[in-house]
Amino acid sequence: MTDTIRPARVWLDARRERGALDRRLFGSFVEHLGRCVYTGIYEPGHPAADKHGFRRDVEELVDELGVTLVRYPGGNFVSGYRWEDGIGPREQRPRRLDLAWRSVETNQVGTDDFLAWAERNRMAPMMAVNLGTRGIQAAADLVEYCNLPAGTHWSDLRRQHGRETPYDVRLWCLGNEMDGRWQVGAKTATDYGRLAAEAGKAMKLVDPTLELVACGSSNHTMPTFGYWESEVLEHAWEVVDHISMHAYYEEVDGDRRSFLASGADMDSFIDGVAATIDAVAARKHSSKRIGIAFDEWNVWYQTRFNEEGLPRITEAGRLLEDDYNALDAVVVGDLLISLLNHADRVRIACQAQLVNVIAPIRTEPGGAAWRQPTFHPLAAVTAAARGVVLDTEVDCSTVATARYGEVPTVTAAATLDPETGRWSVFLTNRSAAPTVVHLEQRGLSLARVPSARTLTADAPSGSDPLFTATDVSPGPGDALSLVLPAESWTVLDLFN
Numbered sequence: 001m002t003d004t005i006r007p008a009r010v011w012l013d014a015r016r017e018r019g020a021l022d023r024r025l026f027g028s029f030v031e032h033l034g035r036c037v038y039t040g041i042y043e044p045g046h047p048a049a050d051k052h053g054f055r056r057d058v059e060e061l062v063d064e065l066g067v068t069l070v071r072y073p074g075g076n077f078v079s080g081y082r083w084e085d086g087i088g089p090r091e092q093r094p095r096r097l098d099l100a101w102r103s104v105e106t107n108q109v110g111t112d113d114f115l116a117w118a119e120r121n122r123m124a125p126m127m128a129v130n131l132g133t134r135g136i137q138a139a140a141d142l143v144e145y146c147n148l149p150a151g152t153h154w155s156d157l158r159r160q161h162g163r164e165t166p167y168d169v170r171l172w173c174l175g176n177e178m179d180g181r182w183q184v185g186a187k188t189a190t191d192y193g194r195l196a197a198e199a200g201k202a203m204k205l206v207d208p209t210l211e212l213v214a215c216g217s218s219n220h221t222m223p224t225f226g227y228w229e230s231e232v233l234e235h236a237w238e239v240v241d242h243i244s245m246h247a248y249y250e251e252v253d254g255d256r257r258s259f260l261a262s263g264a265d266m267d268s269f270i271d272g273v274a275a276t277i278d279a280v281a282a283r284k285h286s287s288k289r290i291g292i293a294f295d296e297w298n299v300w301y302q303t304r305f306n307e308e309g310l311p312r313i314t315e316a317g318r319l320l321e322d323d324y325n326a327l328d329a330v331v332v333g334d335l336l337i338s339l340l341n342h343a344d345r346v347r348i349a350c351q352a353q354l355v356n357v358i359a360p361i362r363t364e365p366g367g368a369a370w371r372q373p374t375f376h377p378l379a380a381v382t383a384a385a386r387g388v389v390l391d392t393e394v395d396c397s398t399v400a401t402a403r404y405g406e407v408p409t410v411t412a413a414a415t416l417d418p419e420t421g422r423w424s425v426f427l428t429n430r431s432a433a434p435t436v437v438h439l440e441q442r443g444l445s446l447a448r449v450p451s452a453r454t455l456t457a458d459a460p461s462g463s464d465p466l467f468t469a470t471d472v473s474p475g476p477g478d479a480l481s482l483v484l485p486a487e488s489w490t491v492l493d494l495f496n
């Protein structure tokens with residue numbers, strides 16, 4: 001099908017700020033799932049392993065990806081996790097059966113190993129506590145282990161294990177997807193809301209500086225979506241600081257149009273959760289601003305995974321190892337535009353996951369580490385986006401989709417770094433036809449010729465670099481003009 005598309009107009013205005021860019025928006029996720037940890041980030045004996053057993057080749061790619069924050073240890077895994085299994089001498093750690101992914105968990109990587117790795121790689125940790133099979137005491141103990149300087153059972157044990165100073169972990173998730181029937185220890189909204197309130201209270205009694213994330217719905221197709229957020233916040237409002245969102249997108253039954261419009265779905269999902277937060281705030285006459293932690297988002301060919309049924313029990317087996325293509329990368333880029341455009345509400349986001357499991361980075365045991373196509377849009381945004389997110393206005397044609405109705409063909413997000421004068425603009429063309437964009441900007445006089453690079457959905461998989469240069473030329477009036485190829489994602493750098 002071809003689209004009839006009129007030129008799009010995009011307005012940028014330095015005076016119209018959507019919000020300061022919280023760099024925690026560029027987070028990732030490491031779960032004890034498949035080969036994310038074992039033979040992913042950790043593989044003693046690998047030629048690239050450091051003295052701690054972690055792969056340096058993977059760390060180099062993580063650094064290039066520019067991830068600022070990393071969530072750990074799950075995911076569904078956390079709902080059956082005994083964190084005490086993963087501390088102390090490695091040879092004494094138990095091999096446990098993990099019910100979430102039907103895997104043998106060797107516990108060779110645990111809290112100390114992960115937190116030291118995150119610290120070495122300059123990423124803030126976002127820890128999750130088990131509110132599935134465990135509860136208040138285990139959660140408070142873990143905070144004590146991580147954050148108290150000394151003089152108590154758990155803080156002294158950490159020192160005994162070789163870590164003198166506290167890790168100072170600020171950000172904590174109160175469980176994971178507790179509304180999901182697949183979750184070990186799933187709960188009703190009321191039961192979970194009460195538990196989150198009490199666990200959070202105890203955790204903040206250990207360390208009042210924590211920032212806590214309550215579980216929102218596992219996704220917006222859950223039958224209790226909306227009610228769940230409202231009821232959980234009703235109970236846990238005083239103690240929590242953020243509520244979580246999760247969303248995964250895939251091309252279903254060859255419906256490429258809808259897949260390319262996944263960002264439109266993310267937009268309305270965020271708007272719905274933000275409205276629910278506001279409704280609870282109004283009901284409570286509260287001026288507290290609860291944020292959104294979009295702590296799992298990505299492209300995931302989940303239907304394929306679900307059809308395969310329960311995995312057989314393995315140790316570090318190949319689970320959820322999706323191979324991505326350039327179309328997936330365009331969608332990931334568009335999802336990043338949605339997140340940036342909600343920077344006033346979404347303070348934290350994690351692309352799930354970091355290595356091997358639906359990940360931008362892949363590895364082979366004993367072998368290479370490499371970038372998947374979905375690596376590139378995230379790396380481009382973390383490198384370019386700085387300062388404040390601007391309120392971008394777009395006037396364009398729409399494209400019809402089976403799942404989401406009419407959606408804009410062009411999406412745009414922009415950031416401005418007041419320190420360097422760098423404007424970065426991110427653009428998606430969701431249509432099957434090339435689209436002319438006229439970019440009009442207020443408050444910008446160009447000192448350098450802008451540069452733009454584009455990735456297109458039809459780029460052959462394995463092509464490197466995935467980006468090609470795109471011409472930017474003077475357009476009508478003061479505008480800059482460029483042609484966005486069909487089904488593409490573009491990064492534009494402008495300098496004041």
Ligand code: AHR
Pocket residue numbers: 031074075076077176177296352353
């Ligand atoms: O990221 C994979 C899984 O997706 C996580 O464990 C779970 O939280 C979500 O359903």
